[in-house]
Amino acid sequence: MFEFKLPSLGADMEDGTFTEWQVEPGQQVARGQVICVVETQKGAIDVDIWQAGTIAKLIASPGQRIPVGQVMALVATEGEDWRAIADTVVPADTAAPAAPAAPAAPIAAPSAVPAPGRIKISPAARRRAEELGVDLTALKPSGTHAAVSIADVDLAARAAAPVDRQAAMRAAIAAAMSRSKREIPHYYLATGINAERALGWLEQRNAAVPIGERILFAALELKAVALALRETPELNGFYEAGAFRPGTGMHLGVAISLRGGGLVAPALHDADRLSLADLMAQLKELLQRARGGQLRSSEMSDPTITVTNLGDLGVETVFGVIYPPQVALVGLGRALTKPLVIDGAIAPARVLRATLSADHRVSDGMRGARFLIELDRLFQQPELLA
Amino acid sequence: MSAPIRISYREALRQGLREALLGDERVFLMGEDVGRYGGSYAVSKGLLEEFGEERIRDAPLSESGFVGAGIGAALNGMRPIVEVMTVNFSLLALDQIMNNAATLRHMSGGQLGVPVVIRMTTGAGRQLAAQHSHSLEGWYAHIPGLRIVTPATVADARGMLYAAIQDPDPVLIFEHASLLNVEDEVAAEPRAVDIDYAAVRREGTDVSMITYGGSLPKTLEAAAKLAAIGVSAEVVDLRSLRPLDDATIVASVSKTHRALIVDEGWKSGGLSAEIIARIVEQAFYELDAPPVRVCGAEVPIPYAKHLEDAAIPQVDGIVAAARRLVK
Numbered sequence: 001m002f003e004f005k006l007p008s009l010g011a012d013m014e015d016g017t018f019t020e021w022q023v024e025p026g027q028q029v030a031r032g033q034v035i036c037v038v039e040t041q042k043g044a045i046d047v048d049i050w051q052a053g054t055i056a057k058l059i060a061s062p063g064q065r066i067p068v069g070q071v072m073a074l075v076a077t078e079g080e081d082w083r084a085i086a087d088t089v090v091p092a093d094t095a096a097p098a099a100p101a102a103p104a105a106p107i108a109a110p111s112a113v114p115a116p117g118r119i120k121i122s123p124a125a126r127r128r129a130e131e132l133g134v135d136l137t138a139l140k141p142s143g144t145h146a147a148v149s150i151a152d153v154d155l156a157a158r159a160a161a162p163v164d165r166q167a168a169m170r171a172a173i174a175a176a177m178s179r180s181k182r183e184i185p186h187y188y189l190a191t192g193i194n195a196e197r198a199l200g201w202l203e204q205r206n207a208a209v210p211i212g213e214r215i216l217f218a219a220l221e222l223k224a225v226a227l228a229l230r231e232t233p234e235l236n237g238f239y240e241a242g243a244f245r246p247g248t249g250m251h252l253g254v255a256i257s258l259r260g261g262g263l264v265a266p267a268l269h270d271a272d273r274l275s276l277a278d279l280m281a282q283l284k285e286l287l288q289r290a291r292g293g294q295l296r297s298s299e300m301s302d303p304t305i306t307v308t309n310l311g312d313l314g315v316e317t318v319f320g321v322i323y324p325p326q327v328a329l330v331g332l333g334r335a336l337t338k339p340l341v342i343d344g345a346i347a348p349a350r351v352l353r354a355t356l357s358a359d360h361r362v363s364d365g366m367r368g369a370r371f372l373i374e375l376d377r378l379f380q381q382p383e384l385l386a
Numbered sequence: 387m388s389a390p391i392r393i394s395y396r397e398a399l400r401q402g403l404r405e406a407l408l409g410d411e412r413v414f415l416m417g418e419d420v421g422r423y424g425g426s427y428a429v430s431k432g433l434l435e436e437f438g439e440e441r442i443r444d445a446p447l448s449e450s451g452f453v454g455a456g457i458g459a460a461l462n463g464m465r466p467i468v469e470v471m472t473v474n475f476s477l478l479a480l481d482q483i484m485n486n487a488a489t490l491r492h493m494s495g496g497q498l499g500v501p502v503v504i505r506m507t508t509g510a511g512r513q514l515a516a517q518h519s520h521s522l523e524g525w526y527a528h529i530p531g532l533r534i535v536t537p538a539t540v541a542d543a544r545g546m547l548y549a550a551i552q553d554p555d556p557v558l559i560f561e562h563a564s565l566l567n568v569e570d571e572v573a574a575e576p577r578a579v580d581i582d583y584a585a586v587r588r589e590g591t592d593v594s595m596i597t598y599g600g601s602l603p604k605t606l607e608a609a610a611k612l613a614a615i616g617v618s619a620e621v622v623d624l625r626s627l628r629p630l631d632d633a634t635i636v637a638s639v640s641k642t643h644r645a646l647i648v649d650e651g652w653k654s655g656g657l658s659a660e661i662i663a664r665i666v667e668q669a670f671y672e673l674d675a676p677p678v679r680v681c682g683a684e685v686p687i688p689y690a691k692h693l694e695d696a697a698i699p700q701v702d703g704i705v706a707a708a709r710r711l712v713k
Contacts, residue, residue, distance in 0.1 A: 124643045124674040143675075144713045150643060150674045 001085050002051055004073040006066045009040050009047075009300040010172065015067045016040045017158075018060040025086055027055050029075070034296060036060070036072065041172040042264055047297040053077045056085035061142060063155035121148035132157040169262040180324050184239075185360040188319050191372045193379050194342075195335040195352040198224075201382035217335070218309055219280040221352075223385045225307055225330050226250040226271035228374040234363045235328035235356070235371055236304045244327065244362045249273075253303025253323065254283065256290045264290050265306050265323060266299035276386050305330065317353040327359035328368075352379070388574040395537075396566040398544035399429045403467065405544075405576050406551050407437050410465055413551060414441040416452055417469030426471050427507060427566055453479035453504065457487050457556075460502040465551055470506040472514075473522045473560065487556040488531030503550045504558045508536075509600045509650055510698050511564040516686035519694070521650040523560040523599070524657030527627040533557045534627040535581045538602035540570035542625065545579030557581070560627075562600030562650075584631035586638065590620035592712050594638040596661060597648035598624035601699055605648045608704035617712050627657060635661065636669045643674035644711050650698050653681045680707050 006016060016038040023035045034046040035055070053075040060072040076082035119136050121129070125148050129136055134156050139148045142155075198220060206214040229236045229250050237246040250272040253265035266286055271279060289295055305326055310318045311334040318331035333353040340349040354375055356368045378384055393401070406413045415430060421444040424431030434442040445452035449470055456468035470476045476483070483504065490498045510519035527534045533553060537543040543561070550557035587602065588609050597605040602623050609619040622638050624630065639645045645665050649658040662677045683697040 122643075122674040123671045127671050144710065145675050147675075 001056065001080055002053070002075055002077060003071040004035070004049060004075050005069050005071050006038065006060075007047065007297050007301050008068045009038070009045050009297050010042060010176070013040055013068060013172075015065050016045075018062055018064045018066050018072070019044060020062055021058050021060075021073075022046075023055050023058075025055050025057060026082060029053060029055060032298075038066070038297070040300075041168040042300065043169070043293045043295075045295055045297050045300055049075070050298070051075065051077070054080075054082040056082035063151070063158065119148065120146060122150070125150045125153045128153045129156075134160065166261055169258075173262065176323060177321050180321050184322050184324060184327075186322060186357050187360050187365055187368065188355060188357050189365060189368045189372055190317060190319070190353060190355040191376065192338075193352045193354055193376045194340060194349050195379055196349045198379045198382040198385070199335065199350055213277070215276055215280045216283075218311070218332075219276060219283050220382070220385055221309065221332055222252055222254065222268065222271055222283065222307060223274070223276055223279055224375055224378045225305075226252055227378055227385070228371055229305065230272060231374040232363070232367050232371040234367055235358055237327060237362075238304070238325040239327050239359055239362055240325050247304025249304070251302055251304045253306035253326070254286060255306055255308040255320075256287060258291060264295065264300070265303060265308075266290055266295050267303040269299075269302075307332065311335065311352075317355060319355050320357045322357055322359060327362045329357045331355040331357065390571040391574050392569055392571050393540060393544075394566065395540050395543045395561075395568045395570075396427065396429055398540045398572065399547070399561065399566075400431065400433070401576070402544045402547035403430060403433060404436070406465075406467065406547055407433070407441060409548070410551065412463065412465040413467060414443060414459075414464065415467045415469065416443040416445050416456055418445055418447060418452075418471055420444060420469050425469065427563065429561075429566075430469070449475050449478035450482055454482040454486070456502050456504070457482055457500055460487075460500045460556075461490070461498055465501055465503075467503045467505060467547070467551070470504060472518045472563075473506050473508040474517050474520055476504075476506050476522075483526070483532070483556070483558070484529055488529050491555060492531060499554045500556050501551075501554050502556050503547065503553075504556065505547070506558070506560060507563045508560040509562040509564060510682075510687045510694055511600070513689060513691055513694060515689040519687035521599075521682060523558075523627055524649070524651040524660075526558055526560075527630075527657055527660075529628075531555065532628060533581065534560065535625060536560045536562070536599040536627060538562070538565065538599050538623050538625070539587075540568065541572045541577065542579055544572060545577055546581055546625075548576070549579060549581045553581070560599060564600045565603070568603065581626055582629075582631070584625055584634040585623045586620060586634065587623045588619070588621040590618040590642065592618045592642055593644040593646055593708050594620045594622060594635075594642045595646045595648060595704065595708065596622045596624065596635060596638070598627065599650070601648045601650055604699060604701050605704055607701045608708065611701065611705050612708055615709070617708060619708055624661075630661065630664065632664055632668060635665060636672075639665055639669050640672040643672055645673070645677040646704070646708055646711055647677065647679045647681070648699050648704055649679065650682045652684050653679055654684060656681065675711055678707050678711050680704050 019037040019039050021036050031052045032048050034048045036047050037044050038047050056076045057074040074085055076085050128150050134153050139152055141148045142152050143149055233246050249270045251267040251269050252271045254268050255265045257263045306323050306329045308320045309332040316333045320329035320331045322329045335350040335352040337348050338351045339346050358368045419426055420430045421434040421442045456466040459466045487500045490500055509521050535546050537546045595605050605621050609621050612619045620638050647658040647661050658679045658681050680699045680703055688694050
């Protein structure tokens, strides 16, 4: 048996509001399967599970505020009887304790179906509903009393009230960035990379395939960043509790600005091991889901480095703010045509400004420079990026 | 002011008696075995030697007789403290308590007051069986003209007697036998306490657990266990059963919206029923769930230890009832 706990979906997340289960007790779940939805400051997040098993018991209930790390469900692992776990295990740290096995029923058992026209609701809940203007007929009881309680009314009122997602996200970004600038001693490096060869290679490749299979330069850049990180693992990971913890893979957080403001940086997992075509496909999917508010919890929680690309907007150079607890951020600008001295002659070439913001507690400028040199080298051998 | 002292509930009762005897020469103590034997529960041990036979008076085994004598002394200007061994035996004096002590001010048009204090032991838990173990304070709380108080803490055990003696009308003090050995820190100097108000012994937000007397420590223990599983329980110690402090009860229930009454007495026609009636009368629109009672089983208190334990409220039962209530 293992306990499925609310993961941290961002550095500054302390809790989330549980929205709904997408599984039920007895159901088998696979690793990576989305099993519930939790509302956070970053919007509704599909939370996926990282261990296969059979759902034994669902503990979190809709509307409940859940601190990070609290048990939300119990899952039976292979060979275990989920029914036995559901019957016997009562986690101690849950806010809503399970009912004891044999209640002495001091309260007359309420009929499951209330008489038509009569809503079974506690006096206090009825008054609360009036105060909040909640429609009584839309209320459903959730507790053991089979009557609508104050909690049910509050839940309905919250659901009805428009959530100011923009403000919440702005606040989350403000908190993360303030923490970054407060805690992380940044150093910044920038270099100009001759992108002529990489762009030429890509243009040639794209010309030979149908439109649907074409690859954006941004995808090529991400692949180059992921491969370059192999040279400098100290830029890829987390700084926590006074120590660096390397990332378990090159999970690039791709900064995506959202329509209407705000931004998210979900992970493109193991980007260094994806073929360029796969990386492009996943990037496209990630963009769509991010803008549709359909990100998964693992994507939100585990990027090991962030890449921000403002090239589309014509920005030449971007120095980013590291997203804690990550330790580095790569900024990519627009590849602008410039006069370049090549082999003693001046020639026009498209030059990409790549920057690195890194945490000086973990790495030094020398190592940061190595990363940029490696990035440049990869851009000069685009076939390595395929 | 000197440092707080740590004393038992029994010692606190004795200090309360001494302070009453020292503070007013009209005060005397009377009851079965209160003198030479030092009290059935050793509460008055040593008082005979200190205050003499005039003021510490052993009474014959006749509750009706010596309670009646106490009422007569009170009518004639004394401030008697009458000790009855257990609440079960007080039924022999019920005629005196109800027909005389509780009524005379009313029947005399205010001319005659009965400033008597009657102390007695109540409650189960010591394997003394069905004729020594009941909790009948709820019955007495039915009677207009009496004031009923139930010290549940060491501080109240010491301070309530003094306040009771100041009352111009009869006051009955119910001392739960299971509390006698409970120890706590109290101020070195005697402190006046009121006998008018309930006290919130623990603050909470999810459920109001309303209790008194011997059930208070159990209810507080239950509240601590509930806190460990995320249920915030408020504990209200009634202290006075008549008059009931409606305002404190209603304020607590209005905060938590859930009421649980813990009472060692029986449910039927009992004090717990009265409390719930008042909550429903005065705070109906504050309730988010039906009120719940954890009470004594409706049997004569058994002798056998396991049956006696099963017949009265226990911590686990209180926790389970509260969990069902808040779910």
